[in-house]
Amino acid sequence: DIQVTQSPSILSASVGDRVTITCRASQNLSSFLAWYQQKPGKVPKLLIFKASSLDTGVPSRFSGSTSGTEFTLTITSLQPDDFATYYCLHYKDFLGAFGRGTKVDIK
Amino acid sequence: EVLLVQSGAEMKKPGDSLKISCKTSGYTFSDYWIGWVRQMPGEGLEWMGIVYPGDSDTRYSPSFEGHVTISADKSVTTAYLQWASLRASDTATYYCATISYGSFDYWGQGTLVTVSP
Numbered sequence: 094d095i096q097v098t099q100s101p102s103i104l105s106a107s108v109g110d111r112v113t114i115t116c117r118a119s120q121n122l123s124s125f126l127a128w129y130q131q132k133p134g135k136v137p138k139l140l141i142f143k144a145s146s147l148d149t150g151v152p153s154r155f156s157g158s159t160s161g162t163e164f165t166l167t168i169t170s171l172q173p174d175d176f177a178t179y180y181c182l183h184y185k186d187f188l189g190a191f192g193r194g195t196k197v198d199i200k
Numbered sequence: 201e202v203l204l205v206q207s208g209a210e211m212k213k214p215g216d217s218l219k220i221s222c223k224t225s226g227y228t229f230s231d232y233w234i235g236w237v238r239q240m241p242g243e244g245l246e247w248m249g250i251v252y253p254g255d256s257d258t259r260y261s262p263s264f265e266g267h268v269t270i271s272a273d274k275s276v277t278t279a280y281l282q283w284a285s286l287r288a289s290d291t292a293t294y295y296c297a298t299i300s301y302g303s304f305d306y307w308g309q310g311t312l313v314t315v316s317p
């Protein structure tokens with residue numbers, strides 16, 4: 094079973110801040126790592142796929158990267174609409190696993 | 201336009217059976233894996249399993265295998281998630297979504313399943 098470790102679980106930030114969220118997978122990594130944003134009562138929204146590809150219509154302040162065994166979501170200048178919960182999804186060999194989520198709230 | 205429209209909210213009792221649906225349109229149903237995601241109240245997203253409608257190949261997360269059945273019917277471009285015997289712990293919102301590059305890209309609106317005595 095794939096285990097995905099996402100951190101931090103809560104992140105307090107202000108508008109304009111640069112924020113980073115990290116995911117690590119327990120098994121050999123594939124490049125099939127995606128990032129989602131979810132607001133309360135809403136359907137999750139795909140932000141990044143294949144670790145660093147921005148989905149259509151997603152603002153360029155969102156970016157994804159990898160370094161060694163880590164995947165990172167970066168928001169370069171946090172906007173009021175960005176306060177939400179973020180999840181990573183790792184997928185390999187027809188099996189996927191979400192991280193436990195990072196709630197980004199207002200400092 | 202790709203659309204996934206899920207069946208409506210359900211209220212069931214423990215031990216009941218249930219099958220919820222995800223009607224798709226706007227793409228070639230047989231050519232893309234489609235999967236299900238659980239979100240329990242106030243909790244995170246959980247990857248349940250996926251089905252390839254072209255040949256009905258199905259894969260499950262170990263956490264869900266044996267308790268749910270995922271299927272697809274090409275003739276009506278619809279995916280299904282079913283339980284033979286519901287538990288109170290199955291109370292959750294369930295999402296269907298198509299898969300591309302290992303990520304869920306197009307999502308249904310969610311189906312709330314409530315299981316209570």
